[in-house]
Amino acid sequence: MDLFAQQTCSDLCDPWHVGGLALQGRALLAPMAGITDLAMRRLARRFGAALAFSEMVASDARGRDRRESLLRLQGDGVTPHAVQIAGCDPAQMAEAAHRAEQAGADLIDINMGCPARRVTGGAAGSALMRDLDLAQALIAATVRATKIPVSVKMRLGWDRDALNAPELARRAEGEGAVMVTVHGRTRNQFYTGEADWAAIRATVEAVQIPVVANGDCRDAADARKMLALSGAKAVMIGRAALGQPWLVGDIAHQLACGFARASLPAETRRAAAVEHFETLLKIFGETHGLRHARKHLAAYADQAARDGFDIDPHARRRLVESEDPREVQDLLQNLYAPPRKEAA
CATH class of the missing domain: 1.10.1200 (Non-ribosomal Peptide Synthetase Peptidyl Carrier Protein; Chain A)
Known part of the structure; x- marks a missing residue:
């Protein structure tokens, strides 16, 4: 008997598509450094998450050759297998995408949302929202380097004076990205204040590809409000899933059914x-x-x-x-x- 086999209405819903991938349910597990290890992703998927993203894998030589980076490419028991990569050099991003595909990835996500100074200081993560031409070049190089779908995760913008997520999403779509995720804060907010779910709607209205809303989603009530305000296709849950890998599946179930599944014994x-x-x-x-x-x-x-x-x-x-x-x-x-x- 599989203790983790949870009946979920999301299994009965029509799938939605990210490129050639058919996803069941409207709740995804966010990529989180030090948290979404293989064990966490495997559990989240078994409990009903539509997709679970790996920790960020750096595309430069130092990150590429680290044993821990190689471990992050592992997807044993996680299908679909989504790998997030980060960097600021198109050639290195193309190589990282190729390596991820060879390691069995089914989808590659480009990190353009991380606010950490150790990432933005190297012109990667959300720093790319200050250089949309470079961001576009990275997306183009990644898409061309692989046959699997590519998505992009971003923030609303660098600060409140530059809310350029809609423009970045349009460029991403134009280069062949199949999905974007928008965290409802700017880079300068880091994780302070509250995520602005309504502000994500401008990105939803700017593109035809699916947009996923992210930031401060802690339960199904949050998820329903987030979808209503943003108009997004799905929600992405981050820190709230720590210590309860079943949460994403619980939210997916409630979004599909309108009621909670039985509390886990x-x-x-x-x-x-x-x-x-x-x-x-x-x-x-x-x-x-x-x-x-x-x-x-x-x-x-x-x-x-x-x-x-x-x-x-x-x-x-x-x-x-x-x-x-x-x-x-x-x-x-x-x-x-x-x-x-x-x-x-």
């Missing part, structure tokens, strides 16, 4: 957390895998507490501090304990 949540941890150990080895897993382990514990499970503070601390994988596995077995009954 403790046994399924526990199995997901255990599989996530054990997969990371297999991918990265015990030492690095354990350290990589800590942000996920903390998130599973914190989300369990928010969902009403009894989380012992000492056990939570040991979960993220332990250097012994066996201790962590034992702690995970008790993670989703029911609330203690108060004494009469």
